[in-house]
Amino acid sequence: MKVIVCVKQVPDTSGKVAVNPDGTLNRASMATIINPDDKNAIEAALALKDATGCEVVAVTMGPPPAEGMLRELIAMGADRGVLVSGREFGGSDTFATSQILAAAIKKIGLDDDDIVMCGRQAIDGDTAQVGSQIAEKLNIPQISYAAQITKDGKKVTVKRMLEDGYMTIETQTPCLLTCIKELNTPRYMSVGGIFECYSKPVDVYDYNTLKDDPLIDPATIGLKGSPTNIFKSFTPPQKGQGRMLDGADRATCDELAAELLKKHII
């Protein structure tokens, strides 16, 4: 049994976001991090490994430097990494990305009692689409928004969160789960793990590795194979300058109250 975890390296959008004059993101100037929800997916996989001794494989699609992130995941406890990287894959939307990742998962080998795990969504795109789309391409059941996972043989039971409660859903392996932060608290890299992370394998899958899979067709991957295109990207206008009130005392608050009164809010 193994757990294959799909992970994405993302720009850290919690800080300052740098934008190029043409409205695209200036990725070069921003720090990259492991997508937060994906860390919950890794933790869920590692918890299963702790309990059953199963193998954990971290897979990512991205440029060659994403290998560094895979090494971090190995230092957390993953057994090996797969870096899916190639010019042909660039510019993929979620549909095309799922074609490529599904092909990579088939190449790794999805056995009868395996699970694929993803984070709910990545903080750069916030689409939450790739997980479900991979499951469809692999023709396996999916359960998204997983807040609790139990596995008993081939049976997988998941607490799936809704806005107003939750569902308990049962399915069979192989299946795909998308994980949310309520699921667990991701562990840190261990000292031993950091020492060993370069001695474990990270395979690189490029276009040639995957090209025999029917999912990998120039008409269905990369920028050209993506059903969606960016038509315009733009920055919202800055809001009209507000004003800082002087001080922070009762007079300041009275001034604020007067303004709110003027605007008929009070």
Add this chain to the structure above:
Amino acid sequence: MADFNNTNLADFSGIWVFCEQRQGKLQPTVLELISEGRKLADDMGVELCGLLLGGKGVGDAMAKDLCAYGADKVLVCEDDKLETYTTDAYAKVICDTVMAKKPEIMLIAATNIGRDLGPRCAARLHTGLTADCTHLDVDVEKYAAFLKEASTLPQEQLDALNREDRNLKMTRPAFGGHLMATIICPRFRPQMATVRPGVLKKGAYDDSKQVVTEAVAVNLSDSDLQTKVLEVIKEAKELVDLTGAEVVVSVGRGISKDVEGGIKLAEELAAEFGGVVGGSRAAIDSGWLSADHQVGQTGKTVHPKLYIALGISGAIQHKAGMQDSECIVAVNKNDGAPIFDVADYGICGDLYKVVPLMIEAIKAAKAAK
């Protein structure tokens, strides 16, 4: 499968809205989509259909409201296996129906269910899906007018848009709301979008509209179902109605030194306006407030009359969820906090000292009115 969508795009016509229901209750956000779909359908001169899946009797229960808000027709798929949502059953019935009837646009609410269902269907139909949209246009004049308001693009670019273009232009925030992107799906149909709840406006209820339904034959067998729902639990706790509130007072990391006291102050301040308390991602991630309180890109989008941010630095992920509020007041110790860039009124100070004074001042202003 791909052949299906490679056929002539002109074969596709009409707009569909997936009408999500849970335990026999229509999700309120569906009516926002029906109202928006109505406008688009009028711009395009096509039919607007609701696509309703559920157990026996769901059509009788919900078709009237859907038509009163603007649907020309409701396609009703009734089956015991559709009573409770499962990805497998819903995706199969929706994809079968789409392939048979070929709509050119399909809108789905971006709820936890919609965001599970939409991508599965789009992957099977071999078409594009744009996530969590906040604005939709087909008509180019209207799109240009939207860009004029909502973007910094120069007028030449707006003038240069092809007025004949009939693609659905799906606009959504990207990178935590710092950028906006308009996405199109020019080569495949249907053009699919999930739409963020609470952003589009629900239109008027017209009682006089004729209720038109069409029963769709459902072809589901047990082998189609790979997942089984053991139970559905609706949590009893009262969820805070952030999107409906006229005043929202939110707290952030700035209340860390006395969480209880900070929340109490926010509640007292909110109570002065009959408002509710919200929080930034930091406040939710730290466990100070439950997830239904979260304002921001991953939480809720709010546009109340008054938004008061207490001890919130104003990360773009937060601003994305509140910057369209009519009036924004921010209190923060750090005068360089980015929240002040979007605030109408900023007070640089310790919220534990400022908020009690603010409450006094508001009480006094009310008394003097």
